[in-house]
Amino acid sequence: MKESWQRNLIVLWFGTFMTGIGSSLIAPFISLYISTLGHYSKTELNIWSGLVFSSTFIVLAIVSPLWGRLADQKGRKLMLLRASLGMAISISLMAFVTAAWQLLILRMLLGAFSGFVSNSMALMASSAPKEKSGAVLSLLTTGSVAGTLIGPIIGGILVNITGYRRVFSVTGIIMFLVFFLALFFVKEIFKPVEKKNMLSYKQVWEVVTHPAIIWGMFFATLITQMTNQSINPVLSLYVQELMHGQGNITFMAGIVAAAPGIVTLVAAPFLGRLGDKVGQRKILGFGLFFSLIVFSITAMTTNVWFLIVMRLLVGVSDAAILPSVQAILAKESPQAITGRIFSYNQSAQSIGAFAGPLLGSAIAGFIDYRYVFVGSAILVVFNLINYFTHTKSLAVKN
Template identity: 60%
Template sequence: MSKLKNWFFGGELWQRNLRILWFGAFMTGIGASIVSPFLSLFIDSLGNFTHKELSFDSGIIFASTYLMTAIVSPFWGKLADQKGRKPMLIRASLGMAITIFLMAFVTSIWQLLVLRMLLGAFSGFTSNSIALMAIITPKEKSGQVLGTLSTGTVAGTLLGPIVGGMIVAHTSYRAAFALTGSIMFLVFLLTVFFVKEKFEPKKKTDILPARDMLKKITSPNIVIGMLFTTMILQLTDKSISPILSLYVRELVSNSQMVTIFSGIVASAPGLVMIFVAPLFGRLGDKIGQYKILFIGISVSLIIYLLLGFTTNIWQVIILRLFIGVSDAALAPSVQIILSRNTPIEATGRIFSYNQTMQSIGAVIGPLAGSAIAASFDYRMVFFFAVICIIFNLINYGTNFKHLKIQN
C-alpha cells in the first residue's frame, strides 16, 4: 500500500499533478461520455417526434451546452489567471456533477435544454487541467506530458459509451445520468484534496487587458491559426454527434443491439488514441509538432470521406478506429503549440479562448449536422465534415512557415 501511495503522490509537483489530473480527466471522460452517444435516443423517448423534429431538437440540445461554454469561457479564463487553476477545476467538477445528476429527473426536452446549458456554463475541467500542466511542466517534457494527459480524457471517453450502453440496455437512460453525476462528484473530491498548485493570487489591476496581453505574444499568427484549427476540429467532430446513434440505428437490424453498437462506434477512436497519443507527443518533441499536426489533418480528411460511403456497421467501426489516429495527433499538438507560444501570465486566458473556439465549433457542428441530416440523409454529414477539414488544411498551409520556424 505504501509503494502505491509513493508512486501516486511521489516525485516532483508536475509529476504528482499529472497522475491525479490524469485520473480526474479519465473520470471526467467517463462522466461526459456515458450518455452523450445515446442522447438523441433519450430525446426521442421524451415525446413523439418526426425525423426532422428529432434531428433539429437533437442539434439544439447538443449545441446549447457549447454555446454557453463559448459565452462564459473568457470570464473563467480571466478568473483563472487571477485566482488560479485549482479553483476553476473545483468549480467545473462540482457544477458538472450537480447538473448531470439532475438530468436523470427531466420529463421534457425543455428541462433537458436548461440543464445542458447549465452544464456548459460550469464546464472547463479539461482545459484548466491542460493550462495548469502547461505552466508547471518542463518545456522538454511538454509534448509527452500533454499527450499523456489527453489520454486520460480519451480513456474515459472510450470506456464511458461501452459502460453507458450496457447500463441503458439493462436499466434506463436515467440511471446512466445518475451514475454520471456521481462520478463527477468523485472528481470534485479528488480535486479538492489532492491537486496542488503554487499560485500567488493577483489583483485585478495586475491582470493585463486583452489588447496588452496579445501584444506580449511573440507569434500571434500561430496562436490565431491554432485557435481556428481547434474550432474546425470540434466542428467536424460534433457535426456527427447528434446523428451518430441514429445512423447506427439505420445500419443495425437488431433494435436491442443499437445502444451497444452506438457505444462501440462512439468509443472506437479512443481505443486507438489512448495508445497513440503519448507516442505522437514524444515523436512531436523530436521531429516537430507541426508535422504531427499535418498527419492528423490529412488522416481525418481521408477517413471522413470514406465514412460517407459506408454501408454496414463494421465499416463504420473500423473507420472510427482510424479516426483515433487523427485525434491522437491533432488535439495534443494544438495544445502543445499553443503552450509554447503563450506567456505564462496569459496561459489561462489563451486556453480559455481555445475552449471558446472549441465551443463555437461545437455549437455550429451539431446545428449544421442536424440541418443537413434533416434535409438530406445521415451520410451527407460526413461529406460536410470533409469540406470543413479542407479549410483546416488551407489554414495549416497558411501558417506552415511560421510553425516550422517556431519549432
C-alpha cells in the same frame, strides 16, 4: 520524491479520465432519450438532438474567457473545483426532466460550469517543463480519451439494464468523485495576478510573440471539433438505420462512439513524444491530411462494422491534431496569460462543438446521414488552408 508537476499529472490524469467517463456515458444516446420525452418526426428529433447536444458548448464558448481570466487571478485549482461540482449538480438533475426543453436548459447550465479538462491542461502547461509539454499534454489527453472511450460502452450497458435516467445519476456521482479528487490531491503553487495588473484583451495579444500561430491553433481546434462532433447527436439514429432497427442498437452505438478513443489512447503519447523531437507542426499536418482521407471514405459507409473501422481511424488523426495544438499553445503562451489563452482555445473548441452537431443534424435531417461526413471532409480542407497560412513561422523554428 516526485516533483509537484509530476504528482499533479497523475492526479489530473485520473480526474480527466473520470470526467471523460462522466461526460460520455449518455452522450451517444441523447437522441434516443429525447425520443422518450415526446412524439417527434425524424426531422424534429434530429433538430432537437442537435439543439440539446450543442447548447452546452455555445454557453461554454461564452463563459470560458471569463473563467480563464478568473483562473489567472485565483488559480486553476479553484476552476477545477468549480467545474466538477457544477457538472455534478447539473448532470444529476437531468435524471428528472420530463420535457426536451428542460433537458436543454440543464445542458446549457452544464456548459456554464464545464471546463475541467481545459483547466487541467492549463495547469499542466504552466507548471511542466516547456521541453516536455508535448509529451505531458499528450499523456493528459489520454486521460479524457480513455474515459470517453469507456463511457459510451458502460452507458450502453447501463441503459439496457436500468434505463436512461439512472445513467444521469451515475454520471453525477462520478463528477462528485472528481470534485473530491481535485480538492484533496491537486497541489498548485500559484502566484496570483492582481486585478489591477491584469492585462486587457488587447494587451494579451501584445505580449504574444507569434499571434498568427495562436489564432491558427484556435481555428484548428474549432474545425476539428466541428468534424468530430457533427455526427454525435444523431449517431444512435444512424446506427439504428445501418442495423435496420435490429439488434442491440444502444450497445453498438456506444462502440461506434468509443471507437476513435481506442486508437487515440494508444497513439497520442507516442505522437506527442515524436512531436517534441521532430516538431509539433509536422505531426499536426499529418493529422489533418489523414483526417481528410478518413472522412472522405467514411461517407461511403454501408454497414455498422465499416463505420466502426473508420471511426477507429479517426482516432489516429485526433491523436495527432489535438495534443499538437495544445503543445503549440503551451510553448507560444507566456505563463502569465496561459489560463486565458487556453480559455480562448476552450471557446474555439466549444463553438466548434456547438456548430458541428447543428450542422450535422441539419444535414442528416434534410439530406442523409452519410453526407455529414462529406461536410466534415470539406471542413478539413479549410483547416489545411489555415495550417499552411498560419504556421509558417513554426516551420522556420523546426
